[in-house]
Amino acid sequence: MGETVGHERRVFSGVQPTGNLHLGNYLGAVKRFVEMQEQDVQTLYCVVDLHAITMPYDPRALRHATRELTAAFLACGLDPAKSILFNQSQVPAHAELTWLFNCVARIGWLNRMTQFKDKAGKNREAASVGIYAYPVLMAADILVYKATHVPVGEDQKQHLELARDIASKFNLDFGAPDFFPLPEPMIEGAATRVMSLRDGTKKMSKSDPSDLSRINLTDDADAIAQKIRKAQTDPEPLPSEEEGLEGRPGAANLVAIYAALADMPKAAVLAEFGGQPFSAFKPALAELAVAKVAPIAGRMREHLADPAHIDAVLADGAERAEAIAAPVARDAYEIAGLLRTRR
Numbered sequence: 229m230g231e232t233v234g235h236e237r238r239v240f241s242g243v244q245p246t247g248n249l250h251l252g253n254y255l256g257a258v259k260r261f262v263e264m265q266e267q268d269v270q271t272l273y274c275v276v277d278l279h280a281i282t283m284p285y286d287p288r289a290l291r292h293a294t295r296e297l298t299a300a301f302l303a304c305g306l307d308p309a310k311s312i313l314f315n316q317s318q319v320p321a322h323a324e325l326t327w328l329f330n331c332v333a334r335i336g337w338l339n340r341m342t343q344f345k346d347k348a349g350k351n352r353e354a355a356s357v358g359i360y361a362y363p364v365l366m367a368a369d370i371l372v373y374k375a376t377h378v379p380v381g382e383d384q385k386q387h388l389e390l391a392r393d394i395a396s397k398f399n400l401d402f403g404a405p406d407f408f409p410l411p412e413p414m415i416e417g418a419a420t421r422v423m424s425l426r427d428g429t430k431k432m433s434k435s436d437p438s439d440l441s442r443i444n445l446t447d448d449a450d451a452i453a454q455k456i457r458k459a460q461t462d463p464e465p466l467p468s469e470e471e472g473l474e475g476r477p478g479a480a481n482l483v484a485i486y487a488a489l490a491d492m493p494k495a496a497v498l499a500e501f502g503g504q505p506f507s508a509f510k511p512a513l514a515e516l517a518v519a520k521v522a523p524i525a526g527r528m529r530e531h532l533a534d535p536a537h538i539d540a541v542l543a544d545g546a547e548r549a550e551a552i553a554a555p556v557a558r559d560a561y562e563i564a565g566l567l568r569t570r571r
């Protein structure tokens with residue numbers, strides 16, 4: 229990780245509790261979150277429930293999704309002894325800093341956000357103000373911890389740039405150079421981008437109408453094996469070199485999934501399976517995927533059977549998060565001229 233002058237390295241990332249956590253979320257995000265716990269950095273991982281309410285939703289479903297995502301985090305190996313795991317709404321400093329940032333960010337900046345255009349759809353007038361201000365809340369999530377490194381998907385790169393713009397403008401406008409560090413995105417590599425099992429040119433997505441397109445972290449062994457059996461490929465055998473995957477998105481995806489699950493380079497997978505037909509490769513991949521994913525589903529179920537424990541993990545995480553965030557929000561308010569006389 230590169231240096232961010234004058235600031236300790238601190239990793240922050242967030243995932244929305246919107247259900248259907250799948251292999252793409254695991255390999256592209258959560259697996260990396262777990263690996264970063266072992267490095268010499270502080271790690272904070274947040275269930276961003278305040279982001280989830282920017283789109284139409286059901287309160288009961290949200291409550292469940294928040295616990296389910298927390299259970300998935302734990303089942304994938306995020307460890308409350310190594311990371312701060314919490315949900316956003318329990319730490320009021322996120323919302324406090326968002327208001328300040330709403331007054332720092334410019335409408336023109338938000339108008340350029342491509343994700344808002346996608347999410348708001350055709351009837352932009354009917355979209356919530358929250359979905360418009362979404363990237364400002366995201367900037368507050370990161371900067372309220374003075375986080376320096378943010379693992380995110382490619383689709384969040386623009387939001388990270390906005391967070392940097394907000395941090396710079398705050399520091400400049402209020403004459404507080406270096407108050408907020410400029411957070412660095414850690415963009416997921418193409419190697420960990422998992423594509424749809426039905427169409428290797430589209431990202432694996434929780435909103436794909438076909439459940440066969442993704443492996444859910446809650447799928448059992450039979451479902452996982454069946455989805456891999458039906459996954460899109462082509463009639464050619466596997467190539468022995470990576471160049472041979474060009475123009476073969478379905479094949480490339482399955483090889484990438486195998487490599488990521490087995491923690492080995494794609495070249496090594498091809499060295500092993502090159503020349504073999506998919507009828508030989510798919511069962512090997514299915515066996516590997518079942519071995520890696522089914523235990524996660526099992527552990528998730530165990531956690532979900534004990535919601536009081538999940539709530540206790542979140543309460544503890546929120547307390548530790550708050551201890552960092554509240555003083556930063558207070559300092560930012562004071563720098564911005566807002567009197568805070570209660571200690």
Ligand code: TRP
Pocket residue numbers: 240241242243244276279365366369370378379380381384
């Ligand atoms: N917008 C992110 C996503 O959809 C989730 C998120 C919210 C986030 N706040 C964040 C990610 C802060 C990184 C840092 O993927």
